[in-house]
Amino acid sequence: MTDQARNSYELWGGVIFLLLIVCGLIFGGVKTYGWMQDEQQMPVQVIDFSGDYRYVNIARLERLIRQSQPGSFFALDVNDVYRLVEAQPWIYRASVRKQWPNTLKIYLVEQTPVAHWNDDLLLNPYGDTFNASGEGLTLPRLYGPGGSEKTALEGYHAMQSLLATAAMGINELSLSERFAWQLELQNGVELNLGRQEFIDRLQRFIDIYPLLATQPKGVKYVDLRYDTGLAVGWKSANGEQSEEES
Template sequence: MQLLSREQVRFYSGVLFLLAVVASLVYGSMVVRDWLKDEQRMPVQVIDFSGQYEHINIARLERKIRKSQPGSFFELDVNEVFRLIEAQPWVYRASVRKQWPNRLKIYLVEQQPVARWNDDMLLNPYGDTFESEGITLSLPQLFGPGGSEKTALEGYNAMKSLLATSSMSIAELSLSERFAWQLQLTSGIKLNLGRKEFIDRLQRFIDVFPLLSKQDKPVKYVDLRYDTGLAVGWQSDENDNKQS
């Protein structure tokens, strides 16, 4: 049997020592990893919501977050939480970040509804639709073909500003498939503005309304689809139209 020299003994001892250190480090990292992944040791104890909101159901949103991210603080995926939150109908924008050691901070910007769209959706100020989730709000009604949301809202805003000068407001606006405009005012008067120059035609109605309001009969509708003049229907006699 050949004996190892002193140098060889030192070399192999060093190799064994190095292997032992490496094994210890690997084992230790696995233990630490398992410890950090353990939800019982490092749970997300607090989900801190901030921002201005009225209609977002915070309790339901927190349950959805915890269900989608059941792991520990270190395993929680901020990007997944962000996508989940921004998919909620009443959330317009959100930001999400972790805060050591056990907190998730979420800032919410709520949708601002300005009108109802085709009975089943809401419109925000940018013409984007979102679901109402059963929340009932007193808002003007806008109707139109799919894809015309922004056009309808822009027209509504322009006519709303014009009518405000005469203390009148819109209860319902309809945009037909051929993009003809119809309004119903909060007073109940219906206006048929047609497709072209609807702002000028609305101004014509505003100019003549003081004369119409002096009549004995209340106005039912006004048809403004004329180059000059208008047609008036009266509440007391549906079959009697007055050409002006």
């Protein structure tokens, strides 16, 4: 065998050997990838929830996650799980991460409901609405036009703090399209505060209410939309109302 033939033989032998190695690596990679994607080989056995929560249905949430991510630990998409979790009504914030070898760890920050909004939504402490069931929750009822959620909640807190000094509380607050304030107190008294100086007007009511409460008739409503004085609607035994200005 000539030197040229020997060199050619060695070259092709090397090429064939290299191709065998490459094919082996590809075959091994495909088998490894298939094994990693196989839920039976590397299942997500544990979904570990943590955080402070009362209203989140953990069993339902885990079921949703497993239905949306039926693959193995390696195939599971953390970003998809994150988006799914944060889309749930009672979830305010969440973090999601994998923990080797078979655990998905999820930390939950739950929405904190502070008021009903327009009978169909709930408000959190930041004035953001969320669409969760408020059935059974004893919360004040706030009403107002769209976009006024934060204004209504801030007004509620300011007036509730003032009323608390007189051992009274707000049951229902309404903010009109023209941003006029109306209240229904927990004792049933209705207040019309108007648009301006509503805190001063509320203080005027607090100052005069002890005198009103001594009257033989119960107070139905108080209209405080006056620079000075007020109008009082009284309850009567036969259900009719009478009004008096002072």
